[in-house]
Amino acid sequence: MRKWPISLIAIAIFAMAIAGISALKQEPLYHTQSYVFGTLVDISIYGEPEERAKQLANQVLQDFQNLHNQLHAWKPASSNQPSELGTLNTAFANGNKPINISPQLATMLIDATDLSVKSQGLFNPAIGHLVSSWGFQRDEFTAVNIDDAKIQALVKANPRMTDIVVKDNTAYSTNPNVKLDLGGYAKGYALDKAAEYLRNQQVKNALVNIGGNIIALGQHGNQPWRVGIQHPRKPAAIAALDLADGWAVGTSGDYQRYFTLNGKRYCHIIDPNSGYPVQHTQSVTVLIPPQKNAGVLSDVASKPIFIAVAEDKARTAAMLDIQYFMVIDQQSNIVVSNALAQKLEWLDPEVKKNSHVKLVTLP
Amino acid sequence: MLSLLRSPKPTFKHMLIGDWLTIIFSVMLTVYLFQTLWSHEHASKVQIRIGDKVYAAYDLNQQRDIKVHGAIGDAVIHISQGKVRFSKSPCHNQYCVHQGWLTRSGQAAICLPNQISLELIGEQKPYDSLNY
């Protein structure tokens, strides 16, 4: 019966393989997900005691909540607790008398104006009136009656960030049609604030995801943090990439917030030049190397590239100093900059198989 | 009869052609079973989160509807033989329902208005967080 022990060993090896897989060794990883005003905030902290990690994550959430309260553009000033931005928007509409704003908001306005100019107005947080005429300020999108005349009038009013004059923590607008909507900026700003806070608290390794925009601190153990990029038309990731210390990634897509009317998709990204939602692009992903405002750039930079027509996308990216970007158009063709292509690992079986991926090198 | 207790050394010389065919077929069947049931992407569980809490984790190897009470109402999550989907949701846009079936580990469906998320977890998650 010499054969039995060998067979038992074989079975034992299988059993150990199973046990090994199921009992993945416990990592010092704290992970939490929360909803803050319709945004999913997902925080991973590695290598901190759980209690401390929990406190840190809660503080990040608290900060984000405060920021949201401050920047909520749609709370009317007449309500009991108008947001700071709501008050400012009311002041803009009522004339060009400067009102006091917090230093934090002043800095944000100057920075946002800078980026708006750099993107030749494609990133334009001053078009709040357009956004609300499309109903995109609500948490839940519903189809609206498209009023072409009204949209044209709103575009013609030409609200621009440069209409806002910020001086000594006061602000006013030379154009009463300016209404600020920092929706495409605030999440990135919150990301930078979260990273700054965690670094100040001596946290070495963390991954913060605010509404899809992600910033990395340190690593996940001995490996870099790994991030999946959502497929715009499937409930899965299309690709994955390693996010090294200080890097941030952001995607603008037509799949998160949109409504459909007569078979057409109207997403929340509005072309400020036409006043209509962009329909030629499914998603744009940008990867931002470590820098002071990496989070803001991950949020902001994808929008102008999204809005620009196909032949202008690479130029628009260059204008914003974005080297790492990926565009998926309405026909699901994928255009990736060379720099980003080297970092991506495709997960989608269709992309892997057909590889209808067009590589574009920046001029 | 006692010969059974003696250690009879198995020899292969008794094997006939049909036996070899049986063995080859069985090996192929076993390999196929490993490939389909043990692939790394195969998810084994769905984790349901409501708000910031993990509500429950369910095995995917079953057929059942789970009614979950979210922020704005009751959603129905349908599990069927290794797959899961939102089958009913009180939210207006119904994005979560339109996401359809989730089958592989790491896939997720999120219903922001109702604050419910589904995430498939398996042996291996291909990434730490999802950029969308």
Next chain:
Amino acid sequence: MQIQTTIDDHRIAKLAAFAIALHMVEAVIPSPLPGVKPGIANIVTLYVLLQYDFATAAWVSILRVFASSLLLGQFMSPTFALSLSGALLSLGTLWAAQHLPKRYFSAITLSILAAFAHIAGQLIVVRLWLIPHASVSYLIPIFATAALFFGLINGLITAKLLYNKTQLLESDKTEHGST
């Protein structure tokens, strides 16, 4: 009152007793995974099937399942249900497989098929009755590997036993012839 017993009854009883003994031996051998056992008692079933007939093999197999579970105090327990369902499906397969041409298929094929049927029977009970919500699917490949491995080994042993037996008979015959 006296119960009339036939030679067949005695033969079945003897073989079943032997199968029960093997079953008991196996029951005390610790298994790294519940459900994964060499199934050496199946050698007896197979041997009986090929040496005598299907009816005798079925009797031996069913008697073994009932008697062993009674002796081990597992009668009507989940272990008993697993054992019985495995044995029944295994017997069903053997009944069908015994018609395979003997020229090409030996005890080894029967043993492997019976082993697969055995785990299939057990998994059906697990899935339908014991733990209907549990994920048993990822265990199937392991059970299949075990079935293939032990089915082959048991088959080889059975084939060897049968071969020894025929050789013994043949040598008997030659001895008789010489005298």
